Structure formats: C-alpha cells, structure tokens
Amino acid sequence: MPAKTKFEIKLGAATREAFGRTLVELGRENKDIVVCDADLSKSTMTTYFAKEFPDRFVSVGIAEADMVGIGAGLAYAGKIPFVSSFSAFVMNKGFEQLRVSVAYPNLNVKVVGTHSGISIGEDGPSQMSVEEISLACSLPGFVVIAPADENSCKALIREATAHVGPVFVRTGRPKCPIVYGADQKFEIGKAIQVADGKDVTVIANGLLVAQALLAADTLDAEGISVRVIDMHTAKPLDRDAIRKAAAETGAIVVAEEHLVDGGLGVRVAQVVAETVPVPMEFVGIQNTYAESGQPEELLEKYGLVAVDVAAAVRKVVARKR
Template structure:
C-alpha cells in the first residue's frame, strides 16, 4: 500500500516552510482555515494571516492590494468559491493588472465528496484557463504540492494552484523536480500516451500496468502545469504514439483535454480521447465512491484505451 496524503495538507505544511524563509509571504483565508489547512500558518505567523470571513470577492480584492505593496499573498478557500464566486475580482483586480497573487483553493473536483454537487468544482480549470496571463497548476501528490508552493513564491505573476481534500498516493520522493510549464514522463510507451493531471496521475500509472498485461505500451505523462501547457511534450506524444488519452478530475469541457486538443488541432491533428466528468454535476457520497461512480479509475482509463486501440 502506498502512503497517502491530501494535497491540501501538504499545502498547509508548505506554507509554514515558505513563511520561515520568505517574510513577504502573507496568507488570506475565507473562514475555512481548518479545512484549507492555512491554520498551520495562522498559528506560526498570526500577524501574517488574515481571516477575511465569508467574503471571497473582498478577499481577492484585498489580496490584490497587498500584492501591490510588494508582499506575496497566498489566498485560499474552496475551489467553488475561489474560481466561481470571486471570478470577477480575480479577473479584474488580480490578473488584469498582473499582480503577484497566488490563488490556492482546496476541495476541487468531485472527490470533495459528501459536500455534494453544489460544492464540487468541476469547472475551475476551464474558468482560470480563460484569464489572460493566469498560470494554472494541478499537483499529482503531496511532494509535488510542496515544490509548487515554493516555486510559486519565486514566480512573478498571478497563479491558480488546484488542491484536493482526498488523501491521494504519494508518488514522488524528494528527488522529483517540478518546473512550471514542464510535463514529466513517468512511464515510457509508444502505443498510447495517457496525459493526466492531479489525482488522476496515480490512476494513469495503474492503467499503464493493466494495459501492459494486454500487450499495450502506454506512456504516462504528468501534466501538472495546465497553462502554459508543455506543448513540446504533447507534440512528442502525438508524433510517437497512435493516439492520446487525457485524464482529469474536471469536466471534459475546457480542462486539460481541451487544452491538449486546442494545441494539437492547429499543429498535428491527433485522436484525443478526453477522460473526465461528462457534462454532469456531482452528487453526495464519500470521495472514493464519487471517483468510482464517475468512472475516474485506472480500469476506466484502460477501457478507453482498449476501446480505441487499433
């Protein structure tokens, strides 16, 4: 059994680490500190943590003002409130003036679980991708989350880092190296390329093992930066593999699959099978049950490959 850890927990721990080495880091939360795990930073640096209450739009605008003074605000709430409720403030107050705000929502995707469809953000990647200049990241595990948070503080400009509630397998050790805008090939293969992001990376690795038993060589790519997309890695996969499957815990409309398809349509038309949530809302059940119910498992990825392999 692989050790598991939620990316939101890694986020909270990493903020404390970052706060110790960078005094310009400030954290804002919308009355969800125990859920987003910014409570760790709040306890360590009470004078650099602002609980803005249930006022997400105001929180984003406040973060913009703080960034204009040279500080580096990390802002957190649930993804449905960050990307949804505060979209206008992110667009106009943060991204339009190109301010250095790091938006780090937790509880993204249907693995939020029992909170139900109203709280399961399956549109946030699509929304953030459309904002000019916004960097969009989605870590595969706790190790990558830590590196993302540390790298985010070095990057100048607005950034959206998508985090989850559910405990997920720790895939990488400390030798793993995350770079903004760079995908990582985790498994070699030339029959099909599975390009995954977030918690679906672990499922993609499992799917490659299932396919190996069927005689199919599956390349697995961790696309933890969704914008800017690693076009070189995508084009290489399109040139060397028969087709591509994208996998994400997000709507198949506007997310990773759309980003890959948008790019390839103009440079090398390629069959892209988009695996994700098929234009439906979520329901209320525990996170693992939700992943089963919405067919976001390794067996489902493998089936998509087998159904389209010729």
C-alpha cells in the same frame, strides 16, 4: 525489455495538507508572504500558517470576493499574498475580482483552491469544483497548476511562489496516492513523463495520474504499451511534450477530475490539432453535477478511475488502426 515495476497505490498526505505545511516553511523564509483565508483555514490548512504568523494571516470572513480584492491590494503594495478557500468558492465567487483586480493588472497573487473535484465526497456538488481549470485558464497571464500528489504539491507551491505573477493551484481534500519521491524536481510548464510507452499516451493531472499508472500496468499485460505524462501545469502547457507524445505514440487520452468541457483535455486537444493531429479520447466528468458519497465511490461512479482510463485507451488505440 525488463519487466516494468508495477505501480502500487500507497497513500500519502492530501495535497491541501502539503500546501499548508509548505506555506509555513515559505513563511519562515520570506517575510513578504501574507495569507488570506475565508473562514476555512482549518480545511484549507492555512491554519498552520495562521498559528505561526498571526500578524501575516488575514481572516476575511465568508467573503471570497473581498478576499481576492484584499489579496490584490497586498500585491499592489509589494506583498506576496496567498488567498485560499475551497476551489468552488474562491474561483466562482472570486472570479470577477480574479479577472479585474488580479489578472488584468497582472498582480503577484497566489490563489490556492482546496477540496477540488468530486473527491471532496460527502459535502456534495455545491462544494465540488469541477470547472475551475477552465475558468483559471481563461485568465490571461495566469499560471494554472494541478499537482498529482504530496511531493509534487510541495515542490509546485514553491515554484508558484518563486514565479512573479498570478498563479492558481488546485488541491484536493482526500489523502492522495504517492507518485513521486521527495527529490523529484518540478518546473512550471514542464510536464513529467512518469511512465514510458510507445502505443499511446495518457496525459493526466491530479488524482488521475495515479489512476493512469494503474491503467498502464493493466494494458501492458494486454500488450498495449502506454506512456503516462503528468501535465501538472495546465497553463502554460508543455507543448513539446504533447507534440512528441502525438508524434511518437500516435494516440492520446487525457484524464482529469474536471468537467471535460474546457478542462485540460480541451487544451491538450488544441495543441494536438495545431501540431500532430492524432486520435484522442477524454476521461472526465460529462456534463453533470455529481452527488454526495465517499470519494472512492464517486470517482468510480463518475468514471474517473483506472478502468475508465484503460477503456479510453483501448478505444483510442482501436481508432488508430
């Protein structure tokens, strides 16, 4: 077997930056796209769209509930609204409106949360969104996406736009390690195997995909062969990829920058339980709020880096035997 190419961290653009740039391209292609933002356009990067299409940019002020409702009204009238803010604000303050005004009538509203997870860093827990995958997945009909890097974010924002129906996309603040080339194809609900292996599978999303790839290299040297799957769509899940991973590798670790309660891990575990039950371990935030600090420090302190993924893999492999 030829030696694997080692994964190296090379930083690309932040996923929020990829979102902002892609939104401008989409705005040029489709006159029905309207963007709403709640006084954070310079952070969510919808400012690029606002500059080029001022008539199709709606400033709603610091009023996320109203913003989601306005998005719903635009969608009722046939527009394709993007409503954007920090994940913590659009999801939590807009949740009632996402439920009753968007999900319930199944409207074509695109919700993009930025500054997700604890990697927002210095701003601290009030701005950190660590529960929105759980909340978004609880909305019937919603598609929920958490891209791993710049290129996947660009492609998945396009997929989200082409999809008719409500979508939530989770993006982050910091520059993001590059996982994919620009030509990689993405499809909603179709996971991507980014590394093959036979002993165990790590299913990850967002920043944890790169960490899982790093962990896989470490473990390979220890004789543990790790499959890594980027489950960029948390809903609908790629059940086939999960079932195959369980059947072929016999153990699964799920890794995410999110509370372990209600996140991707819980959702994957449900499919594993329904298909091929195998031992599982979970890497995520454990029943707490984080704190201020630099993103790298926080990810390390709260157990969301490669060494944590590797430790979970060793644990699950031991349980397998």
